[in-house]
Amino acid sequence: MRKIRNWVIGGIENKVFNLVLFTVALIVLVFSLVIGHQARELSRRSAETNEKQQQSMEQISTATMQGVMDATMNKTALLQADVADGMFNETKNDVSMLADYAAKLYADPDAFPYIEMEQPSDFSGKSNVITWLHAEGMDMASEEVLAETGLLGNLNGMMLSLLDNSEYPGACYIATPSGLTLMCDNAASSKESADVDFVFDSRPRPWYVGACEAKERYFTGIERDYYTDRIGITCSVPVYHNGRLMAVVGGDLFLDNMEKGIKDSDSDSGFRFIVDSNGHVIFSPKTDGIFRVRPSSEAPDLRSAEYGALAELVKASLQGNGNVSEIPVGDEIYYMTGAPIHSVGWAEIVVAYRDTVQQPTQMMQGTHQMILDQATEDYRKGIAGSKRFMIILLLILSIMALGNAIILAKRIVRPLNRMTRRIANLTGQDPAFDMLDEYRTGDEVQVLAESFADLSKRTREYMAENLRITAEKERIGAELNVATRIQAEMLPGIFPPFPERKEFDLFASMNPAKAVGGDFYDFFLIDEDHLALVMADVSDKGVPAALFMVITKTLIKNRAQMGGGPADILSDVNRQLCENNRSGLFVTVWLAILTISTGKGLAANAGHEHPTLRRADGSYAFIRYKHNPPVALMEDIPYTEHPFEMHPGDSLFVYTDGVTEAATKDKELFGEERLLAALNTEPDADPKQVLDIVRSQIAEFTGDADQFDDMTMLCMKYYG
Secondary structure (H helix, E strand, O other): OEEEOOEEEOOHHHHHHHHHHHHHHHHHHHHHHHHHHHHHHHHHHHHHHHHHHHHHHHHHHHHHHHHHHHHHHHHHHHHHHHHHHHHHHHHHHHHHHHHHHHHHHHHOHHHOOOOOOOOOOOOOOOOOEEEEEEOOOOOOOOHHHHHHHHHHHHHHHHHHHHHHHOOOOOEEEEEOOOOEEEEEEOOHHHHHHOOOOOEOOOOOOHHHHHHHHHOOOEEOOOEEOOOOOOEEEEEEEEEEEOOEEEEEEEEEEEOHHHHHHHHHOOOOOEEEEEEOOOOOEEEOOOOOOOOOOOOOOOOOOOOOHHHOHHHHHHHHHHHOOOOOEEEEEOOEEEEEEEEEEOOOOEEEEEEEEHHHHHHHHHHHHHHHHHHHHHHHHHHHHHHHHHHHHHHHHHHHHHHHHHHHHHHHHOOOOHHHHHHHHHHHOOOOOOOOOOOOHHHOOOOHHHHHHHHHHHHHHHHHHHHHHHHHHHHHHHHHHHHHHHHHHHHHHHOOOOOOOOOOOOOEEEEEEEEOOOOOOOEEEEEEEEEOOEEEEEEEEEOOOHHHHHHHHHHHHHHHHHHHHOOOOHHHHHHHHHHHHHOOOOOOOOEEEEEEEEEOOOOEEEEEEEOOOOOEEEOOOOOEEEOOOOOEOOEOOOOOOOOOOEEEEOOOOOEEEEEOHHHHOOEOOOOOEOHHHHHHHHHOOOOOOOHHHHHHHHHHHHHHHHOOOOOOOOEEEEEEEEOO
16 A cells, blocks of 8 residues: 555555446446346247237137126026926916816816806907807707806806916817817907807817827927917817816917017027927028928928037937037037927027127237237337436446445445445344444444344344234134134025925025124025024124124024924023123024915014015015014013015015115215115015115215125015
């Protein structure tokens, strides 16, 4: 080290300056090389990423479109098949009802009065008309014929009622082996202009012959109506007494709407068609090709092996096993699925054009490629700009580093370098920085070293505490997740809950305010004719309320299975809950038991919200009566019962206070009036739709406000 005047050559300051100068030059060189390499690597990886994104998007979009198409087509096929089944089942039920009544007439004719019916002389202005038809040559004035017409006249009122109340009116009739036919139809306008002489022999008709041969309910093929020339199908049932054929009852169902619906289904995206049990196309919008309608003698059986995948799909659809499949037909490829029309053995087939289905995916891929190309160009321009910026920045930083090196070199000493190396070596496994004698310089270096030592100590303590807290949080979180799942599984969650029961439909839901809640609902069959409905709210929230809820729910259900009315059940449950109830929790309960066959029921209300009831032709309204105290509040409380009665089409809606007390950020409550308005938005909605509407309007009302209380609802619709 030499000193020339005020300049020291070879000293620490000079060495630090030279070191910084060399380091800066080396950093600039290395950084430039790294930047160049990174730019090239990023460009390459960007191109690879774009290609992978394109492939991934193609796969995801194709899978998504396939999933949407599968769900939509399956739903459409099932829905259309169910609608058709509904039409045929109504006709089947009407004919069966008429046949049962006719069987009673023939079984005990003396128990019924003689009903004399005159032939109508004027059809004008009439909708449904009763007429007697007879085979040619019959003496309608003979004693034997008059006795039979007088007996069958008892069917007059039922036949008119069936046509008046039918959603798909056609005609109903009963024909006897003697050639006598009693017919009720709505073809008065056709008969008014026709020369009706009432001579008509039903015995050769397909519906009569088919029922006699089958000796059970029989559906004909598609035929033209004798008077109106409308296409339809006939359901017929033979009536026997003591093994002897007494009559054949029949009913017509016109298929104009079905034919129109099939024709209207033809669009740019696809169409629908119907095949019968023989694999023949009987309804289709197509006028040419394999899917057109042809006479049964000419129509091909689509189930035959020559049609390959189409044959398998038609077979599966007729059997109820249809899934969306890719079906090649000639030069075209379609997506198809089907659903059976069980009542008549037909199947509804839904067809979608593959090119139309794939068009959105192709458009999306093209748009995505344009975006990628533009992004790549922008990326290249950005990289070029970044290079220029980094060069300028490096020059500035180099100048600043060289200037600062002269100042900092005077303060940089070996302890600081040692301290720097130690700090650089600190890791999560070795976070300790110990205070050494070498650091005790009596200046800022010592203060810095002491600070690092203290920080190291607190860091280790913090890491240990953080590990403990994290483990505890994970344990609590796991237990809450299990508790949430257990609580959800405690409540009935399969809907419809009793698919074999057609007398009623119900739906319920519970949304807790916390991970677990204190609300609960329940419904169960006490026996084949009694349905129990429960809606309850524990006085607290969270885990304690959830535990109390499980106990209460179990006690109510177990006690209900033992018999007795709602008041007896709540009294026993109250007595059991009051024993050792040191937590002071209580439960508001609404409990009802409905006799399914009559619609009559009893309800008891232990401090719960008022239920709402809607009559079939009215709106939802509250049923208000004096409450009893909640259960688990006081021992030996007598509970009262309130009778109610439900008629076909009535709906019942019960809930907890979390519904009416849902609040906005300004603490405005949803309230009973808004609840009634929500319920009456669509009064005829099914139970699930009712809950969706209420939940949607509550969400719209509360906006971003947090849910304060558990929200539980149950809706039941009674069909009788």
